[in-house]
Amino acid sequence: MNLVLMSDRRVAAIPVADCGEPLVDVRGTLLVDDRRADPTGAFAHLRQGVLDRILHAQSLLPDDLRLLFIEGYRPPGLQQRYFEEYADELRTANPAWTRDQVHEAASRYVSPPEIAPHSAGAAVDLTLVHANGTELDMGTRVNASPEESDGACYTDATAISTQARTNRTTLVNVLSAAGLVNYATEWWHWSHGDRYWALMTKQPAALYGPRDLP
Numbered sequence: 001m002n003l004v005l006m007s008d009r010r011v012a013a014i015p016v017a018d019c020g021e022p023l024v025d026v027r028g029t030l031l032v033d034d035r036r037a038d039p040t041g042a043f044a045h046l047r048q049g050v051l052d053r054i055l056h057a058q059s060l061l062p063d064d065l066r067l068l069f070i071e072g073y074r075p076p077g078l079q080q081r082y083f084e085e086y087a088d089e090l091r092t093a094n095p096a097w098t099r100d101q102v103h104e105a106a107s108r109y110v111s112p113p114e115i116a117p118h119s120a121g122a123a124v125d126l127t128l129v130h131a132n133g134t135e136l137d138m139g140t141r142v143n144a145s146p147e148e149s150d151g152a153c154y155t156d157a158t159a160i161s162t163q164a165r166t167n168r169t170t171l172v173n174v175l176s177a178a179g180l181v182n183y184a185t186e187w188w189h190w191s192h193g194d195r196y197w198a199l200m201t202k203q204p205a206a207l208y209g210p211r212d213l214p
């Protein structure tokens, strides 16, 4: 399948059969960065099945590497805010664009709130660190937008160093082997069980739908 954006109608058309799995706090289990931390710790939650797969992925890494968790669960209201803020930026920079063009371009970097994998606790933003905690060179910072990185945030981007390509390949190999799916416009964004995952892996339904943190 070619690059499928989150705004693609086939993503929204996937039904959700939520299995009811709990959202669990990953702090104490994974190495967690605080750049997206919020006062309630919502950012550090994931569905149990997603956490299990990330732990499996980590076990496949060479001894001196770890996964660094940046952000998991995102409340629907926050996702809405992120989407609107980025869409506003694009509208201002491209005044001739139609509503649909803005929506599609915004979905390269932020999911439309109604299908958001983070709001289902099914998506994680993460990177690789050495055992001493220093981040590996992945070619861009985590959460670099397409504009900021001139497209280098796309997982398969060629305008990155050989070392960054090797590091991305390591990340891709372990997370794919553990059953997570990447969003091809963001090397750091991975999910399991959400609508995007269901479409990309030809599942009949998503396992996890958007929800509020109790």
Ligand SMILES: C[C@@H](N)C(=O)N[C@H](C)C(=O)O
Pocket (backbone or CB within 6 Å): 006, 082, 107, 108, 109, 110, 111, 116, 117, 118, 123, 125, 143, 183, 186, 189
């Ligand atoms: C905003 C970025 N960190 C992100 O998570 N993007 C994806 C596509 C999302 O919003 O689900």
Ligand SMILES: [Zn+2]
Pocket (backbone or CB within 6 Å): 118, 123, 124, 125, 188, 189, 190
């Ligand atoms: Zn993400």
